[in-house]
Amino acid sequence: MTPAPWAPLSGATHAVALEVLRRGPLSRSELARRLGLSAGSLTRLAKPLLDSGLLVESGSTGHASRAGRPTRPLDVVADAHHFIGAKVTHEDAHAVLTTLRAEVVASARADLPGRDPASVVAVLRGLAAELGAEPAPRSRHITAAGVSLGGSVADHATVTAAPFLEWKDDVPLGALLSDALGVPTAVDNDLLALTRAEHWFGAARGHDRFAVLTVGAGIGYGLVTHDRVVDSPDAGVGLLGHFPLDPLGPLCPRGHRGCATAMLSTASLCAAASVGLRRDVGY
Ligand SMILES: [Zn+2]
Known part of the structure; x- marks a missing residue:
């Protein structure tokens, strides 16, 4: 089965895939109600997602529709895509291989030989290669990667401040890693990344307003309101810490x-x- 195309998903098709990813399995009627779609529109939007194998009619028995055809809830095929997720600290990098639902399939860690961008990229490339080579029951083509670090990141691509890595200038880490890994790579502030993960797949799944507080070497927070992560240029500055x-x-x-x-x-x-x-x- 050829995995669904990733990047071309847009507009209402993207909304259908995302809703099923976050809240599935969902009945077609519930999905249409949540997205404000007619049954006909939903059928039209879901068909290419089903054809490509990104979505599936899940096996649980549903109620028969009036037409007598069994209606089965829609769900994602969680292992239709795999991702590399990594976190960079001042001394090492941690990486995981995950499914579409952020379930960890494998993990690895490596020390940083240096804190310069080239060393960080080389370590992450090594970890990604190690995880991508894990024996798999089916092909684990890696679709994309995401990297988080403590600091400020512009446009999910450029690290504008990372005091713990002692980077003086802006570093286009997203572009460097996209080249090195051969897949699209997003970069994010670590607290925002944690907040996004909790929002979609973690303890806050299904909630449209919540805060994440982290207590450790420093104090941090992430905020979701109206079902959206509050992502401002101030993220990573550490406003709550003091x-x-x-x-x-x-x-x-x-x-x-x-x-x-x-x-x-x-x-x-x-x-x-x-x-x-x-x-x-x-x-
Ligand atoms: Zn203080």
Whole structure:
């Protein structure tokens, strides 16, 4: 079976595929209602998606329609496409091979020999080759890749700030990786990427407004409202990290009293516990 074409999906066809991807299996009547389509329009839009193997009439038994034909819910063929997803930190890169529904099929990790763009691209190319070569019951042609990192990214392509990698100038990482991997590659801020994943496939699946809070070395958040990720040029700047929480709290390294970093970050929690216990404690 030839996988469905990926890029040409647009407009209403894209909306049908996306709705089934996120919420399927869905009955045709429910799908038409959700997208505001007539039954005839839905049939017309779904046919090429079914013909190409991206969508399938799932096997669960449905109710017979008035015409006597059984109606079966539509679902995606999750392994019709595979993707590489990767996260770059200041010292290593983690990569996974996933299905259309972001189910992890295989994973790999490698240290970064250097933090310059060429080293990062070379490590990601090696990880992608390793994952793409995994033995598979069926062909695992990789359709596209996505890479996230802490920092600011313009147009899902150009890293405009990545302090932990010490990149001074804008880096066209999306184009560099698209060339190196041979597939379209999107780049995103790591918190936005996490928020998108939770929105479509994670704990927030089915919710149209929620926030993701991350507590660790730093404090971060992602926001979804009206079913859309709030994606602004400020993402990655870390606006929440120094949000004031307690005017009587401890100081953060920048001198803010009681900011989110001073109250919640790993280092602050360890410091507060060490003072209280009068001995050094780790997280
Ligand atoms: Zn602060």
